[in-house]
Amino acid sequence: MTPGKLAHLLPAVLLxxxxxxxxxxxxxxxSSSVPAVFVVNSLGENLSRILLPDGTVAADALILGxxxxxxxxxxxxxxxxxxxxxxxxxxxxxxxALAVLRSIDVxxxxxxxxxxxxxxxxxxxxxxxxxxVHADIASGTIIRRIPVGRAPEGLLxxxxxxxxYVALTGYTPAGxxxxxxxxxxxxxxxxxxxxxxxxxxxxxxxxxxxxVHVVCTGNYGPEAGRLFQIEPTGxxxxxxxxxGGTPVCALAFGDTWGITAGYTGxxxxxDSAHDTAVExxxxxxxxxxxxxxxxxxxxxxxxxxxxxxVVHAVDPWADVHLRSFRVGHGPVALAVRR
Numbered sequence: 001m002t003p004g005k006l007a008h009l010l011p012a013v014l015l016x017x018x019x020x021x022x023x024x025x026x027x028x029x030x031s032s033s034v035p036a037v038f039v040v041n042s043l044g045e046n047l048s049r050i051l052l053p054d055g056t057v058a059a060d061a062l063i064l065g066x067x068x069x070x071x072x073x074x075x076x077x078x079x080x081x082x083x084x085x086x087x088x089x090x091x092x093x094x095x096x097a098l099a100v101l102r103s104i105d106v107x108x109x110x111x112x113x114x115x116x117x118x119x120x121x122x123x124x125x126x127x128x129x130x131x132x133v134h135a136d137i138a139s140g141t142i143i144r145r146i147p148v149g150r151a152p153e154g155l156l157x158x159x160x161x162x163x164x165y166v167a168l169t170g171y172t173p174a175g176x177x178x179x180x181x182x183x184x185x186x187x188x189x190x191x192x193x194x195x196x197x198x199x200x201x202x203x204x205x206x207x208x209x210x211x212v213h214v215v216c217t218g219n220y221g222p223e224a225g226r227l228f229q230i231e232p233t234g235x236x237x238x239x240x241x242x243x244g245g246t247p248v249c250a251l252a253f254g255d256t257w258g259i260t261a262g263y264t265g266x267x268x269x270x271d272s273a274h275d276t277a278v279e280x281x282x283x284x285x286x287x288x289x290x291x292x293x294x295x296x297x298x299x300x301x302x303x304x305x306x307x308x309x310v311v312h313a314v315d316p317w318a319d320v321h322l323r324s325f326r327v328g329h330g331p332v333a334l335a336v337r338r
Contacts, residue, residue: 033077033096035338037293037302039311040068040082043330047082049098050311050325052295057325062098065089070114070155070333072122074137077337081122081137083112090115090124092137095337104140106133114203116155116164118186123164125152132166134189144189148182154203156212161232162186165212167201176200179216183235195237198226207252211238215250215260225262227270227277229255241272251292251301259316261289261303267314282314282321293334304331 039048047062065084073080079101080093088110092101104122106112111128121143124133132152134144151171157164164184170177179201185192198216205213212230225247229239245265252258256273259280264287270277283289288307295302300322301314309329313322 033337035295035297036095036336037295037311038071038073038080038095038335038337039304039327039331040064040071040333041309041328041330042067042069042306042332044309044328045084046328047093047098048311048327048331050327052298055323055325057327058098059326059328062093062100064091065103068332069112071335072115072117073335073337074117079137080335081115081117083115083124085111085113085127088112090122090135092140102140104135104137104142106135106142113153114155116157118157118164123155123157123184123186125155125166127151127153127171132164132184146184146189146191148184148191149180149194150177152182154201154215156204156206157186158206158210158212158232160210163192163232163235165204165214165230167203167214169200169202171200176219181214181230193235195230195235197228197237198240199223201228203249205250205252205258207255207258209255211252211255213250213252213258215247217246217248217262220246220263225260225265227260227272229272239272241270241275241277243268243270243277248290249292251294259292259301261292263288263290263306267303280314280316281319282316283312290332291334293336295336295338297338302334302336304334306330306332 035052037050049058049061065087067086068084070083110126113127114125116123132146149168151169154167166182168180179197181195200217203215214228216226218225225243231238247260247262250260257271267280267283268277290306291304293302301316303312310324
């Protein structure tokens, strides 16, 4: 992320209230875990909810902290952990009641960015303190701080191996250091290996066969975005593919193919086996995509548009735009709850 973009996405504002009751919002709690898409809005500093049965949108369903970023939904679908970067905390949220249950302070100046849930724990990447924080969700206590390397952002937990992948962007005020991925063994909370990837790795996608795709955004200039593939048993980097533009996220539908989205370059289908990345017709020419989520039950792809403050629903198989939902200001993260 460039200094200009960092300033745009992280406005220096006063810390907002951690939560607001649902009566004030005019949003009714769910009586049960209704299928929904939850949207974290960085500039609006709130959570939006799209109910999937009827498409009803609560654009301001819950007030979050300053400059919220990542979200991880627990296995039961009733709770989520949401990062608020400038508030230096994560919130444990009841998604049915639309309420903050507790907040976990990860330390001053830490600038938490992303979160992954591992059992009853949350692992939180801290962009400015170069560490991953291991916290207990139920008690809100910090268990361990794990030094990982320069400017960590995206996280991916591989349950079958117990490894946590950490994207180290290498951001400095003078530019980017070589991009790396740190692999943490969660049974010991130690970095067991480091892998060199492309410039400015920001996020991950994992295929069902186990291959980990690393989205390397590039430098928002002449260095175009690339996608690297990691074979997990080593782990080892086995391939890379130029995506072009500035991809920031991906979904993997196979070991060699999937979909990327980015600020520039649009929505693309990639296939590393054939060395191709082709823009999809569904949102052709559109820009400023910030997150992807896939609803397997309905075979619908959800794409957040940061600049227009909407979430698009796309049929990825027919390559057709279905509809758009107006959400909060500056959506940056999505989670589907079934």
